[in-house]
Amino acid sequence: MPAVAVSVDIVLLTLRAGRLCVLVIQRAGEPFRGSWALPGGFVGPDEDLDTSALRQLAEETGVTTAGHLEQLRTYGCPQRDPRGRVVSVAYLALLPNLPQPTTGRDGPRARWWPVGDLDSADGPTLAFDHPQIVVDGVERARSKLEYTPLAAAFCEEPFTLADLRRVYEAAWGVALDPPNFRRKVLSTPGFVVAVGQRASPRGGGRPAELYRRGAATALYPPLLRRTV
Amino acid sequence: MPAVAVSVDIVLLTLRAGRLCVLVIQRAGEPFRGSWALPGGFVGPDEDLDTSALRQLAEETGVTTAGHLEQLRTYGCPQRDPRGRVVSVAYLALLPNLPQPTTGRDGPRARWWPVGDLDSADGPTLAFDHPQIVVDGVERARSKLEYTPLAAAFCEEPFTLADLRRVYEAAWGVALDPPNFRRKVLSTPGFVVAVGQRASPRGGGRPAELYRRGAATALYPPLLRRTV
Structure with a gap:
């Protein structure tokens, strides 16, 4: 040996x-x-x-x-x-x-x-x-x-979908379309789970909904780099 | 140390x-x-x-x-x-x-x-x-x-799409729909490449087209277990 x-x-x-x-x-x-x-x-x-x-x-x-x-x-x-x-x-x-x-x-x-x-x-x-x-x-x-909900591991709970999107944007070096991103994230049950509260108001819009990590282990559909 | x-x-x-x-x-x-x-x-x-x-x-x-x-x-x-x-x-x-x-x-x-x-x-x-x-x-x-063209590594070249399908079926323990499988495989350019020949005739149908491994490194769309 x-x-x-x-x-x-x-x-x-x-x-x-x-x-x-x-x-x-x-x-x-x-x-x-x-x-x-x-x-x-x-x-x-x-x-x-x-x-x-x-x-x-x-x-x-x-x-x-x-x-x-x-x-x-x-x-x-x-x-x-x-x-x-x-x-x-x-x-x-x-x-x-x-x-x-x-x-x-x-x-x-x-x-x-x-x-x-x-x-x-x-x-x-x-x-x-x-x-x-x-x-x-x-x-x-x-x-x-x-392919996985790993992005949420970068987010302190509770987080907004914009926080989650910024993880993808920073990691991939791209800008993502917010409505499209939201739709894809929410189509995998358990990627994120709404906590039933909203973030403190910032700017003029409606305060963003808050989420925590869910139990999903794979994204379906996946969020593919080549299609963003 | x-x-x-x-x-x-x-x-x-x-x-x-x-x-x-x-x-x-x-x-x-x-x-x-x-x-x-x-x-x-x-x-x-x-x-x-x-x-x-x-x-x-x-x-x-x-x-x-x-x-x-x-x-x-x-x-x-x-x-x-x-x-x-x-x-x-x-x-x-x-x-x-x-x-x-x-x-x-x-x-x-x-x-x-x-x-x-x-x-x-x-x-x-x-x-x-x-x-x-x-x-x-x-x-x-x-x-x-x-997510990858790895299945082709199990196939001796040249191979048919039925050979490739049998890799998925054996590995996943499922039966796949041949036309659906064919469509998905061929929609990733470079997953497999037609060699321009057909297999020796077996049974009554038209001999199957022969392929070799291509240069693709990722499948798009992916062939997901949960959707087969």
């Missing part, structure tokens, strides 16, 4: 100011000290993979809200870590809009970066193969928005 | 006599000697995960045709292997109908089992957590048939 190290890395996405953002931490140790990277670390000897992902997220970023968590993919290129063979099980997590994370006295610096600013003049290039992991995580989220 | 062992396990699916089948091997060594299990084994020190999956499949079953190969999920429950901590990266592979695999003099016995016979009076219960891995692999395939 050749021994390798197994780690988890978490792509935690949220929506901030209408932009899709990923949580990154500034590495306090080598390798890549001072660089930005995904939160994560080595799996404990008796620790399940999912448990490890939740623990590391809490320890490194203070984020403990459950939200949505799923395995993304496992990355095992022999050269991906200068310390030796490290196979990383990557997770995708989604949470409603959160403030900038608090950082403990000795903890690493953590912050949200807009996904579109990474690897550009406006943002850092992440360490290791984390740029690819972010690309894969964002594509998984974009794709699952088509 | 706590050391663990990393293995790959492969859920290789095909269609045989109209039934969805998975390739299993009879274990030649401990643990679970003599039990049936998925093909797989430990990842080499300098071996990429995908490479390892292809190598182990070839070594244990003689299957070298590329076909479709994708990562399924990584299984890391601390108690999943009696030898110690083994994290397994599972793969899903699909191939057109193949004969029973040949087995080398010292190789393990390999054979196809209908997925529906596993864990029943007609078939074995697989070793380790492989029953769960098969369930997850089959569900991944069933689900991807809805």
Whole structure:
């Protein structure tokens, strides 16, 4: 049994100011000290993979809200870590809009970066193969928005259909037609459930109806990127 | 860096006599000697995960045709292997109908089992957590048939639309309406491509048109289980 190290890395996405953002931490140790990277670390000897992902997220970023968590993919290129063979099980997590994370006295610096600013003049290039992991995580989220009620995991309850639409618009980088979007969302029973209240009035129109997440697991009809 | 062992396990699916089948091997060594299990084994020190999956499949079953190969999920429950901590990266592979695999003099016995016979009076219960891995692999395939041209990976080229329909029928356990199925398949350009020939005449009707796999990566409209 050749021994390798197994780690988890978490792509935690949220929506901030209408932009899709990923949580990154500034590495306090080598390798890549001072660089930005995904939160994560080595799996404990008796620790399940999912448990490890939740623990590391809490320890490194203070984020403990459950939200949505799923395995993304496992990355095992022999050269991906200068310390030796490290196979990383990557997770995708989604949470409603959160403030900038608090950082403990000795903890690493953590912050949200807009996904579109990474690897550009406006943002850092992440360490290791984390740029690819972010690309894969964002594509998984974009794709699952088509067929599942995942978008609601980005919304703090109760939310309006406009809040939900802004998730799609931010993730896909498109503008959606509000009446058409409303009709499609409401045609899947249990995608969202009306809570029987309306939002506080804003502007001149009628206050928007409020919803919470429903029990549906698939959208029918799907909301396909190519048809919006 | 706590050391663990990393293995790959492969859920290789095909269609045989109209039934969805998975390739299993009879274990030649401990643990679970003599039990049936998925093909797989430990990842080499300098071996990429995908490479390892292809190598182990070839070594244990003689299957070298590329076909479709994708990562399924990584299984890391601390108690999943009696030898110690083994994290397994599972793969899903699909191939057109193949004969029973040949087995080398010292190789393990390999054979196809209908997925529906596993864990029943007609078939074995697989070793380790492989029953769960098969369930997850089959569900991944069933689900991807809805949105992707994956069904064509089960068909030897050239194939008829009836061959393709039988993939859906076997995987989903349903009977599909041929004209309806044909209309939906042909409405995604590049799902299948007509090769300009017809199959040898069988029975009284007009010989069926022959197709090969196309370049499409997504089905539009999708072929949804709940609407068939």
